[in-house]
Amino acid sequence: MKYPSLSSLAAVLASVATLTLATPAAAQSVRVASWNLGWHVSTAELPAWLAQCGKSYQKSASDGVWHVVPEGTAGATVGWFIKESRSQLEGVDLSRMPPCGVYEAADRSKLAVTPAAWAERNKHIAEIIERDVRPDVIAFQEVSGTAAVREALGTAAERYDVCSFDGRFKVQRLAFAWRKELGAGECRTEDAMILPTVADKDQVRPGLVLTLKTGDKRTSFMTVHLKSSCVSPLDGRGRLDQDRTNERFTDPCPVLQRQVAPIEAAVEKLAANAEQFIVLGDFNRNLWHEANEVEGAKPLRSDGSTDLAKPLPAGVKTQNLFKEVFDGEPANTRASLVSLECKLEPKLAALCERSKTEALKREEMAPLGEPSGLGCRNAIGLDHFVVSEQLKAKVSGAQKVGIGASGESLAAPAGKSDPVLGTSDHCPIVMNVNLR
DSSP states (O other): OOOOOHHHHHHHHHHHHHHHHHOTTTSSOEEEEEEEEEEEOOGGGHHHHHHHHTSEEEEOTTTOOEEEEOTTOTTOEEGGGOOOTTOOBTTOOTTTSOOTTOOBOTTOOBOOOOHHHHHHHHHHHHHHIIIIIOOSEEEEEEEOSHHHHHHHHGGGGGGEEEEOOTTSSOSSEEEEEEEGGGOOOEEEEEGGGGOTTSOGGGOOOOEEEEEEEETTEEEEEEEEEOOSSOOOGGGTSOOTTOOOOBTTBOOSHHHHHHHHHHHHHHHHHHHHHSSEEEEEEEOSSOHHHHHTTOTTOSSOBTTSOOOTTSOOOTTOOBSOHHHHHSOOSSGGGOEEEOOOEEOSOHHHHHHHHHTTTSOOOHHHHHHHHSTTTTOOSBOSSSEEEEEEGGGGGGEEEEEEOOOGGGGOOBOOOTTOOOOBOOSOSBOOEEEEEOOO
16 A cells, blocks of 8 residues: 655645635634725626716706717717716716716826726726635625625635625615625615615615524624715714705715614614624714714713613704614623724824824825725725624724725726726725634
8 A cells, every 4th residue: 555655644634724724614713804895886787887978968057967968069078077076967877877987097087987997897806805805704885786796706706605685775785795604694684774764865775684603603794884974073074963954065964863773773683683793884984983982972962961872862863873873772782893903004004093083184094095005095984893792802803904006096008998997995894703
């Protein structure tokens, strides 16, 4: 009988050990991630978007809408290249497709999306997920559904189960992908978070819940993408309990204020249906400012009360979403905000820490968005993990994942027709957590 050499036997044993450690079900720690992919749609949805944004438009003086006009019309602009902020284009329904002006180069010039550029962007996203994020469970925001997520996962897609809510609500949907070794998952939406009683155009996004059985425990994950542009009272605009609406401006903070109660109800349901929970995603709010009770984000309500464990009365506003929602009543809703490390050179890492108590000026934050920093424009203050009290001591390795130059969009090189499309204006966040 011929026996294997010691070196080959060692190699076999090493490979078996590697497989064992890499299997989430057998490992002590599960790697959890979240990433907002920024208006990410499937390849099948591209043609309608490309066709609409490739049309010529002219702005109407009567209603301010850019209406479709024949190609070559004097003064007309192709949809991709309209520079006006928050422009309304005839036929561009943002509940079904991204806006035309999503991508722009560093000089703010607008870029036209092409199928080849989109395919290359998908490739870069998949590379980042497989090389740097390496998730066992990942929550996505701003994806159009299951197909868009599978394309973003690339060749790794076959190793994951995916759930979303394809065709429901608006195109900025949420999704989960989790390794098949973790077993079957249960998915459901939290519909009340869209604010169903307001007009369709003003409705926001639901929550998406995934529940997995890990060992003898059920763990529920809820991903959120809350109302945007009400980030912090320190920026002069984000007082959650105020309304600056006037004839030219609609304040987003009252919308986020209305989401507080349904979010709290959803968290209470999470805690009732599982032994432990994680809320993750794009909160569009600097929860650290609330956790640290900065001025304007105190645990205080508009009726003067400070006991946030008591139900929030109708018509009463809160300053602090985080402490209102995770108020420890019932006791199993008590939760902690996870601190995310920026693994950067000391000066940039210090900016990440300062952002938890200060409102950094745009020029101060700019280095974090450079390829040598984190590489994404919305680098800090929006994306978070919140874990139930049972998991607080079981979290390790929580950090922001830099995306380098892949976050940049570039005009097509001379003689070429395809631009480079940035992967996202957000960076992924990851953490290891023992769910057993």
